[in-house]
Amino acid sequence: xxxxxxxxxxxxxxxxxFFARTKVKKIAISNQTKxxxxxxxxxxxxxxxxxLPALLILIVWTIFExxxxxxxxxxxxxGENAQTYNNSELNLIYQQIKSFHFxxxxxxxTEEIIRGAESYKSFLSIAQGSKIVLLxxxxxxxxxxxxxxxxNNNKAREDVEKIFKGxxxxxxxxxxxxxxxxxxALLFESIKFFSVINIFDFLFGTSWSPQRAFVRxxxxxxxxxYADLKNAFGTVPLFAGTAxxxxxxxxxxxxxxxxxxxxxxxxxxxxxxxxxxxxxxxxAGIPTVVYGFFAALTVGPFFREIGExxxxxxSSESALAAGLVMGVMIIPYISSLSDDVINAVPQSLxxxxxxIGATKSExxxxxxxxxxxxxxxxxxxxxxxxxxxxxxIVVMAAGLAANLTLNPLxxxxxxxxxxxxxxxGDQEFDSPKTQSAFALGLTLFFATLxxxxxxxxxxxxxxxxxx
Amino acid sequence: xxxxxxxxxxxTTNLNVYYGDKQALNDVNLEIHSKEVTALxxxxxCGKSTYIRCINxxxxxxxxxxxxGSIEIDGNEINKKEIDVVSLREKIGMVFxxxxxxxxxxxxxxxxxxxxxxxxxxxxxxxxxxxxSLKKAALWNEVKDRLNEPGTSLSGGQQQRLCxxxxxxxxxxxxxxxxxxxxxxxxxxxKIEELMDELKKSYTIVIVTxxxxxxxxxxxxxxxxxxxxxxxxxxxxxxFKNPNNKMTQDYIxxxxx
Numbered sequence: 001x002x003x004x005x006x007x008x009x010x011x012x013x014x015x016x017x018f019f020a021r022t023k024v025k026k027i028a029i030s031n032q033t034k035x036x037x038x039x040x041x042x043x044x045x046x047x048x049x050x051x052l053p054a055l056l057i058l059i060v061w062t063i064f065e066x067x068x069x070x071x072x073x074x075x076x077x078x079g080e081n082a083q084t085y086n087n088s089e090l091n092l093i094y095q096q097i098k099s100f101h102f103x104x105x106x107x108x109x110t111e112e113i114i115r116g117a118e119s120y121k122s123f124l125s126i127a128q129g130s131k132i133v134l135l136x137x138x139x140x141x142x143x144x145x146x147x148x149x150x151x152n153n154n155k156a157r158e159d160v161e162k163i164f165k166g167x168x169x170x171x172x173x174x175x176x177x178x179x180x181x182x183x184x185a186l187l188f189e190s191i192k193f194f195s196v197i198n199i200f201d202f203l204f205g206t207s208w209s210p211q212r213a214f215v216r217x218x219x220x221x222x223x224x225x226y227a228d229l230k231n232a233f234g235t236v237p238l239f240a241g242t243a244x245x246x247x248x249x250x251x252x253x254x255x256x257x258x259x260x261x262x263x264x265x266x267x268x269x270x271x272x273x274x275x276x277x278x279x280x281x282x283x284a285g286i287p288t289v290v291y292g293f294f295a296a297l298t299v300g301p302f303f304r305e306i307g308e309x310x311x312x313x314x315s316s317e318s319a320l321a322a323g324l325v326m327g328v329m330i331i332p333y334i335s336s337l338s339d340d341v342i343n344a345v346p347q348s349l350x351x352x353x354x355x356i357g358a359t360k361s362e363x364x365x366x367x368x369x370x371x372x373x374x375x376x377x378x379x380x381x382x383x384x385x386x387x388x389x390x391x392x393i394v395v396m397a398a399g400l401a402a403n404l405t406l407n408p409l410x411x412x413x414x415x416x417x418x419x420x421x422x423x424x425g426d427q428e429f430d431s432p433k434t435q436s437a438f439a440l441g442l443t444l445f446f447a448t449l450x451x452x453x454x455x456x457x458x459x460x461x462x463x464x465x466x467x
Numbered sequence: 468x469x470x471x472x473x474x475x476x477x478x479t480t481n482l483n484v485y486y487g488d489k490q491a492l493n494d495v496n497l498e499i500h501s502k503e504v505t506a507l508x509x510x511x512x513c514g515k516s517t518y519i520r521c522i523n524x525x526x527x528x529x530x531x532x533x534x535x536g537s538i539e540i541d542g543n544e545i546n547k548k549e550i551d552v553v554s555l556r557e558k559i560g561m562v563f564x565x566x567x568x569x570x571x572x573x574x575x576x577x578x579x580x581x582x583x584x585x586x587x588x589x590x591x592x593x594x595x596x597x598x599x600s601l602k603k604a605a606l607w608n609e610v611k612d613r614l615n616e617p618g619t620s621l622s623g624g625q626q627q628r629l630c631x632x633x634x635x636x637x638x639x640x641x642x643x644x645x646x647x648x649x650x651x652x653x654x655x656x657x658k659i660e661e662l663m664d665e666l667k668k669s670y671t672i673v674i675v676t677x678x679x680x681x682x683x684x685x686x687x688x689x690x691x692x693x694x695x696x697x698x699x700x701x702x703x704x705x706x707f708k709n710p711n712n713k714m715t716q717d718y719i720x721x722x723x724x
Contacts, residue, residue: 270530346567348563348565348567349567351525351528351567352567352568352630352633353569353579354525354528354556355523355525355556355560355561355563355634356556356557356560356579356583356633356634356637357553357554357556357557357580357584357637358579358580358583362583366579366583367569370570370571371570465570465619
């Protein structure tokens with residue numbers, strides 16, 4: 001139904017484009033006046049006014065319709081019944097009514113459900129009708145408004161510009177609001193979690209085993225139970241594991257990525273650069289799952305064999321294997337971005353350095369690199385966030401045991417991996433175990449934020465601005 | 468009549484330069500005299516800049532560039548593979564069209580050259596080099612209290628003088644200037660011209676310029692290039708008062724170019 005409405009609106013909008021275009025041409029000829037803009041702009045103006053407000057209303061309507069109907073149904077159920085229901089019971093009845101209406105309800109059909117389904121049906125058709133009436137009215141009004149403007153020879157070029165500006169603003173607003181929404185969702189769930197588990201126990205506890213937490217209702221926890229609980233949610237091993245694996249990845253990726261970026265930007269001739277850059281960038285396109293099983297099936301066992309030869313005990317799921325493969329995955333981010341920023345350093349600076357007798361490597365070290373530093377740090381930062389956020393490789397290659405260790409040959413785990421483990425499968429959303437995933441996400445978010453902030457400050461202090 | 472009362476510093480014989488298939492310089496034979504200002508004039512794209520970039524082998528930076536013929540400095544051939552461009556460029560400084568100070572402090576801009584060539588054994592010596600270079604470039608008084616500020620914070624004219632200070636910090640014998648005043652206002656230009664008058668006492672200067680009046684003001688000898696060929700070279704006075712070649716005459720009187 002909605003699709004049909006959208007198609008109709010679009011068709012109407014397209015035809016109004018042609019209508020407006022020919023209309024203003026005719027007027028211009030018959031009145032001997034000069035148009036304020038090209039005829040196309042009048043077309044755009046009318047068609048945008050015709051389609052945009054209606055589509056906007058349609059979107060808002062579609063978002064709010066179900067919850068409004070639900071509210072009416074709830075009222076109906078509670079109104080006619082002496083029995084009072086709590087919220088979750090109401091929800092259950094609503095779901096039953098809905099599935100009965102669509103014809104796939106299995107279970108005992110009660111009088112209540114049948115009546116509910118009837119009113120659900122009538123609410124739906126009322127909504128449908130009023131939606132169409134509302135949209136039609138809006139289209140008629142906006143189109144008439146725009147038509148009047150056009151007939152008065154408005155400055156359609158500037159007006160279309162304004163509409164586009166508004167459209168772009170709305171798009172960026174959506175992006176920002178979504179981000180804020182996600183942060184708040186994280187925040188609220190985390191607050192619930194922290195009402196059960198003390199934030200200090202969460203941040204500084206050294207033992208992580210959330211599967212031990214069976215508690216559902218926070219108010220019933222005794223002090224004894226809590227003592228046990230707080231040992232289930234200590235995140236220090238997770239943060240240590242995340243930092244450790246990210247560190248191994250960066251030790252691999254930063255030198256290789258940076259030096260290959262410098263090679264491509266400064267030493268490679270155009271031909272080599274033309275072919276090698278896309279090849280390196282292909283590395284970035286490999287799905288992380290592929291890296292993951294490469295790490296788990298090839299690199300991990302390889303390290304174990306080597307370790308055995310030297311009499312070392314190497315777990316086949318090791319931080320080293322995961323970090324190494326993650327580093328390889330990140331190389332293209334660093335090399336490609338640093339290549340770009342190095343290229344952006346003006347040639348005149350290099351000329352100045354060469355002209356005074358500096359060699360190529362001196363020029364790179366003393367002039368090009370400091371000038372490109374902000375961009376290079378930016379690329380490294382991006383790589384660090386990738387390394388911290390990477391999940392798949394760790395799940396497959398580094399293990400799940402939350403060991404607090406600095407031995408790269410042992411298995412370890414990261415925050416993101418644990419979030420996956422917590423949320424995989426059926427979950428109750430009111431258990432601290434599930435909520436801890438949100439708390440982990442929030443903490444990770446803050447950690448990355450602080451990291452970025454510090455790095456930006458450092459760059460600002462040491463950068464050499466060339467413009 | 469060319470008066471040769473001066474020692475020849477740079478001599479090019481049958482110098483040809485190609486960018487890919489395109490020939491940019493065609494059999495240029497030119498002598499540049501020691502401790503004089505030689506101006507190279509000519510319409511855009513005539514090869515003046517290409518010519519001076521041959522002298523310090525800056526064309527090496529361009530992949531597709533090929534240079535044939537002989538370039539001698541003090542009688543030593545420099546257009547051959549074995550020559551060490553690093554020490555060549557230490558001897559032959561260059562100032563570019565657009566001021567290009569490094570994004571470092573004023574002090575570091577000047578100390579850059581002495582640093583990489585190891586000319587100062589300690590900080591005191593380095594301070595001395597920086598001070599004399601800035602003084603020679605007539606910039607010392609303006610920047611002596613702000614040596615730690617970035618070079619890019621200076622005005623255009625000051626930046627260009629900083630670049631001159633940077634070039635003379637390694638004590639070169641020759642300074643090549645590629646339209647050094649084209650991005651500057653008249654006052655800054657006047658200061659640089661004044662400076663060149665002073666500098667020619669100790670350095671051999673080759674300047675590429677589009678301004679005929681500048682050539683007259685600063686140079687002792689002038690060479691006129693056209694379409695990659697050296698049309699005429701003589702004392703500046705002769706070139707601008709009574710040139711031998713009709714094309715030179717037409718160019719300096721503004722009939723073409």
